[in-house]
Structures are given as structure tokens and as C-alpha cells.
Amino acid sequence: MKMFISALTMTAITGLAACGASDDMDSHENMGEMKKMDNEMDHSEMEMSGSGEVPTGLEASENPTFEVGDTAIITADHMEGMKDAKATIVGAFETVAYSISYDPTNGGQRVENHKWIIHEEIQDATDEPYKTGDEVKVKADHMKGMDGAIATIDSAEETTVYMVDFEMTTTGDKVKNHKWVTEDELTKQ
Structure with a gap:
């Protein structure tokens, strides 16, 4: 699944580059936005539920x-x-x-x-x-x-x-x- 998402992200990046940005700033903003989206996707591996145990000393x-x-x-x-x-x-x-x-x-x-x-x-x-x-x-x-x-x-x-x-x-x-x-x-x- 992660490989599919990464491939999809790369396809989107390639598509954005192929469309041609109006200037270098737009291109950098698009790349930054794609990187931000990719980092947020990594949170999909977050363990939403927990055991209820709390760390020692808390x-x-x-x-x-x-x-x-x-x-x-x-x-x-x-x-x-x-x-x-x-x-x-x-x-x-x-x-x-x-x-x-x-x-x-x-x-x-x-x-x-x-x-x-x-x-x-x-x-x-x-x-x-x-x-x-x-x-x-x-x-x-x-x-x-x-x-x-x-x-x-x-x-x-x-x-x-x-x-x-x-x-x-x-x-x-x-x-x-x-x-x-x-x-x-x-x-x-």
C-alpha cells in the first residue's frame, strides 16, 4: 500500500512538472506541498488505539x-x-x-x-x-x-x-x- 501511495505521489509530481509551472516559485511550492502530503500520509501508520497503560512516573x-x-x-x-x-x-x-x-x-x-x-x-x-x-x-x-x-x-x-x-x-x-x-x-x- 505504501509503495502504491509513493508511486501515486511520484506520478502526481511528474504530472505537475509536465504541466510546467509558470515560474520556479510555483514549482517549489508544488513540490513542498507534495512532500507535506507525503509526510502526512506516513501518519497513516499511527497506532490510534492503545493499551491504556501509562508510562512509569506519569x-x-x-x-x-x-x-x-x-x-x-x-x-x-x-x-x-x-x-x-x-x-x-x-x-x-x-x-x-x-x-x-x-x-x-x-x-x-x-x-x-x-x-x-x-x-x-x-x-x-x-x-x-x-x-x-x-x-x-x-x-x-x-x-x-x-x-x-x-x-x-x-x-x-x-x-x-x-x-x-x-x-x-x-x-x-x-x-x-x-x-x-x-x-x-x-x-x-
């Missing part, structure tokens, strides 16, 4: 905006079918959430700006939060090839993260124990 939030059992609407679009889904809160935890970029350990295409891993999902994590540009070793398996990858921190945010159950808006598939959405990616119904 502490429950004492006063979260959304309590376990509450429902909320997801405003994030990490994956197709996630935005505007009705979520049930399974867990709320205080931590630092990171967006990361990394080359998968299974040889897949580089993943840019993956949201989110948390501080407790970093191998041998320091006591202090990491900063943009720091390199870390990931010990989370949200996507194939993520566990053990060396990642660059794209952003860091101290926040409440939530584990949620929801139904995909595109397919109706049920997702259980999805890790993670941040507090600003949820809104009250």
Missing part, C-alpha cells in the same frame, strides 16, 4: 479541565477522522508534551512534527523539560518505527495531556485509549 492531573468520564470535542487533526470527533476522557495527566521529527527505525520516510509524545516517553529522560532542537531517544510506539528512534524536539509545552476514546468521523471506527491530545485540543460540547 502523574494524574489533580484538577483537569476535563475529568475522567467527561466528553469533549477534539479540535486537533493529527489524523484524518479525528477533528470534530466526540471524545470520552479516559485519563488526564500533568506533563510536558513534545512535537518531534524523526527518522523511523524501520527505514520509513522521515516524520515531521509528530504530535505528541510526552516527557515520560523519552529514554533516560532528564528531570528538566527538553527544549526545541534537543535530540532525544523515543520509547513510545505510537507509530511503526517510532520506538527507539532518535528525535529532534520541535516544540515543548507544559500541559495536561489526555488519553481519549473516540469514534473516527470519517469511518466510524472506534478508537480506544488514544495517546495523546493536549488540553487546548479539546473543547466542551
